[in-house]
Amino acid sequence: MQIDIIETTSLGDRSYLVSQAGTGIVIDPQRDIDRVQDLVARRGVTVTHVLETHVHNDYVTGGLELARVTGAAYLVPAGDDVTYQRVPAADGDVHRAGDLQITVVHTPGHTHHHVSYALAGADGEVQAVFTGGSMLYGSTGRTDLLGAEHTDTLTHAQFHSVRRLATELPAATAVFPSHGFGSFCAATPTSGTSSTIADQQQVNPALTQDEQTFVDELIAGLGAYPAYYAHMGPINAAGPAPVDLSAPRTVDAEELAGRLAAGEWVVDLRTRTAFAAGHLPGALNFELGTNFLTYLGWLYDWDAPLTLIGDSAEQVATARRELVRIGVDRIAGAAIGTPEDLSAGADLGSYLVSDFAGLATHLAKHPDTVVLDARRDDERATGGVRGSVHVPIHELRDRMDEIPDGEVWVYCGSGYRASIAASLLARAGRRPVLVDGGYGDPETGSAAAGLHAESVAV
Structure with missing residues (x-):
């Protein structure tokens, strides 16, 4: 056997x-x-x-x-x-x-x-x-x-x-x-x-x-x-319909701009650091990787038009395969190229990327800085950055008004959910800073930076 x-x-x-x-x-x-x-x-x-x-x-x-x-x-x-x-x-x-x-x-x-x-x-x-x-x-x-x-x-x-x-x-x-x-x-x-x-x-x-x-x-x-x-x-x-793995229709820069202006779901598949360095304003960052399907599926408005932005046709095809696994079959289109190629000359959005050591240094100088913890309740119960605001990533869209004004440093257990949260904040007109790293990492996480609190309110 x-x-x-x-x-x-x-x-x-x-x-x-x-x-x-x-x-x-x-x-x-x-x-x-x-x-x-x-x-x-x-x-x-x-x-x-x-x-x-x-x-x-x-x-x-x-x-x-x-x-x-x-x-x-x-x-x-x-x-x-x-x-x-x-x-x-x-x-x-x-x-x-x-x-x-x-x-x-x-x-x-x-x-x-x-x-x-x-x-x-x-x-x-x-x-x-x-x-x-x-x-x-x-x-x-x-x-x-x-x-x-x-x-x-x-x-x-x-x-x-x-x-x-x-x-x-x-x-x-x-x-x-x-x-x-x-x-x-x-x-x-x-x-x-x-x-x-x-x-x-x-x-x-x-x-x-x-x-x-x-x-x-x-x-x-x-x-x-x-x-x-x-x-x-x-x-x-x-009874699911037969699977369709065909390539989505190509969307040009003009059509992409219209979809972004209409507030549609436009998902950029690039790495979190590449997205932070430059992206189309209004796009959301769901880096294509192990966690892509879980969190896009969790946050996505079911049956809403969905447009993908990728570096290559292969990247879009991988995302397409992932999405059909949870029944997201109707991809409205895909755009392939760099943000500069797809911006039609418009200004790009960007935000800063740091780590927990950078957060610790920043808080020492600016202790009133807003820090957002995007982890789940069960993760938060084990501790969090002292003074941070806790809103799980899957609740953030509905609770955006709970985030105090000003610059927002956002973290999670790996940097992945924080990158989604940062793109949501940016789309809402906020000024995020992505803490790229894992809260619990022994060498580079919150404890190593002196930010860990053993118990926090959840």
């Missing part, structure tokens, strides 16, 4: 291809299925089954389309209300895929109808279990995505689901979750990149704590999650 991992680092998720004697099984595929198809071709297998552990809340699935183009059986949890034809996956069902045996295990918690899939070889011995958002590496899937009224029930269910897997499966069974590699679908931070049932017996809270302690601590630790999640479940239940 060959198991290939297909990483989607921008979402913190994994999909899988299982290959055995010419047969292929795909679990929880992302929307851009060409990655799966390329791997299937390299392995020389025929996909007979596509398995969904649950109706996903953090991305648009590619399962329906992959099953359609391959002719594979499409297994979706039996209890989920979907509008398309599928093979309902109910607890205890057994499916044959060549020499492989797939057993469905109902593991509610992340959702009500969530299932895991135990895979056995020709000898009937279970070798791997695909746990979706149930048992993660040193954690479990979060239990609050279906609404607060379900959270307590689902958290208790999650405890019993993980214990069921640990009880019913051999200790040597390899565990393959879909979430837990940076995904906000994890209830608490995960640990490691591979594991077995035996390993999880030692470290997973659902297996090392009593039920009420597990429930209380999981619920207490749940923080904010991206706003775009609200759209994922309905899209997946209705």
Whole structure:
């Protein structure tokens, strides 16, 4: 049994291809299925089954389309209300895929109808279990995505689901979750990149704590999650449209100026320092990288016209691929070139970039300077720059009037969210200074600069 991992680092998720004697099984595929198809071709297998552990809340699935183009059986949890034809996956069902045996295990918690899939070889011995958002590496899937009224029930269910897997499966069974590699679908931070049932017996809270302690601590630790999640479940239940990765229409400087003047979403994909040095006024900076999709999806006005600015066609194509993974299909256009090329002679915007040492020096001379902390509440609870104003990045647009007048130095845990915040401030006519660095970095962060406060109001 060959198991290939297909990483989607921008979402913190994994999909899988299982290959055995010419047969292929795909679990929880992302929307851009060409990655799966390329791997299937390299392995020389025929996909007979596509398995969904649950109706996903953090991305648009590619399962329906992959099953359609391959002719594979499409297994979706039996209890989920979907509008398309599928093979309902109910607890205890057994499916044959060549020499492989797939057993469905109902593991509610992340959702009500969530299932895991135990895979056995020709000898009937279970070798791997695909746990979706149930048992993660040193954690479990979060239990609050279906609404607060379900959270307590689902958290208790999650405890019993993980214990069921640990009880019913051999200790040597390899565990393959879909979430837990940076995904906000994890209830608490995960640990490691591979594991077995035996390993999880030692470290997973659902297996090392009593039920009420597990429930209380999981619920207490749940923080904010991206706003775009609200759209994922309905899209997946209705059946996503086939993916479109074609290049967006080219937008010239004149049209770009009109969109900026109209206050539309114009997103500059360049690095935060390049954007700060010179950008089209009104554009927002979402640097293309690991965090791009999470935070653009979190802040974006769903279905609003979206125009991309990139250095190259390849950069725009990468952003396009990322966006279709969360169902942002209608890109209004893209402009490629430097800000000077795209400004049509108009003045560019810019703002200063510093670091925590620079902030410390500045505060020593100007102690009344406004400092903005753009991190989440759970991060802020561990400490912050003394005297700073705390507004999480996903709340900043609605709380801009809470930021005192004057120059605003803005920081976060890495510099990424601070760069978004700085561009939002600049668009609002404010004077930001980007603190480019991580608050908790031991060498260059707030503590090293003498700015760390152990506890701050949240």
